[in-house]
Amino acid sequence: MTEKPAPLLIKRYASRRLYNTETSDYVTLEDISGFIRDGREVQIVDLKTGDDLTRQYLLQIIAEHESRGESVLPVDVLNDLVRSYMGGGASVVPQFLQASFDMLRDGQSKMIEGMGAINPMTKMPGFEAMQAQQQAFMKAMTGGLGQWSGPSSEAEPAADAKDGGEDLDAIKKQLAELQDKLSKLS
Structure with missing residues (x-):
């Protein structure tokens, strides 16, 4: 069983600037989006309080992409997400989404492996x-x-x-x- 590498630690300063602790430089939301696209896990924490802000920033990245017309989530799915937050009780939506994305990643990996076996000639x-x-x-x-x-x-x-x-x-x-x-x- 392979161990997951530690996530890239990003610290948010009081000025709301984001600091990459690996490269010792400031980064933007677009940079963080690039890290994630490249397969890196990130963790964003508030420098002063130590609060984990990862979820907040990931949602912000998604919102910015959606607002630029890079729509991935259909309106019906967004409505269902809002309903799951407003439902008051424990929702099965998070577990369903996690299982769905796990299956998608697994399917993509198998497809890529299978393409290696196909002779393009x-x-x-x-x-x-x-x-x-x-x-x-x-x-x-x-x-x-x-x-x-x-x-x-x-x-x-x-x-x-x-x-x-x-x-x-x-x-x-x-x-x-x-x-x-x-x-x-x-």
Whole structure:
């Protein structure tokens, strides 16, 4: 189990300026938003009282993004949030939101991992034709022995119906056609 790194400590001075304790410089809300986008956790505390102000500032960052037209939260969700605060009793909304975001992060991680397993070449136009060319070439070069097990193609010449010279001519023709198609794509 991996341990979460300690959050970046930001101290708020009486002047309301925010101070990054790691880099020993003042930061803005936009800087803090950038830290969070980069995956850092932050903790914002009042220097004098020690009060944790993180929630207040995170809500302020969201409000500023929403006011600039960078709307993420639909009005219905905002209404539900207000209702959950005004409900008077314990609300299930915070637990639901936490579980939803956990599932979203988990799904994104799995998707990114899965994308690494996908060969982007398979999406390239003409890839199947190129594989067929390779298969036909290997078949011609080996006389059908130890055939490459790539996908079959209608453009592939039947090696047992032709002699090696005709196969090679067919491969050259198909290769020239493929090169022509690729040059048109460029």
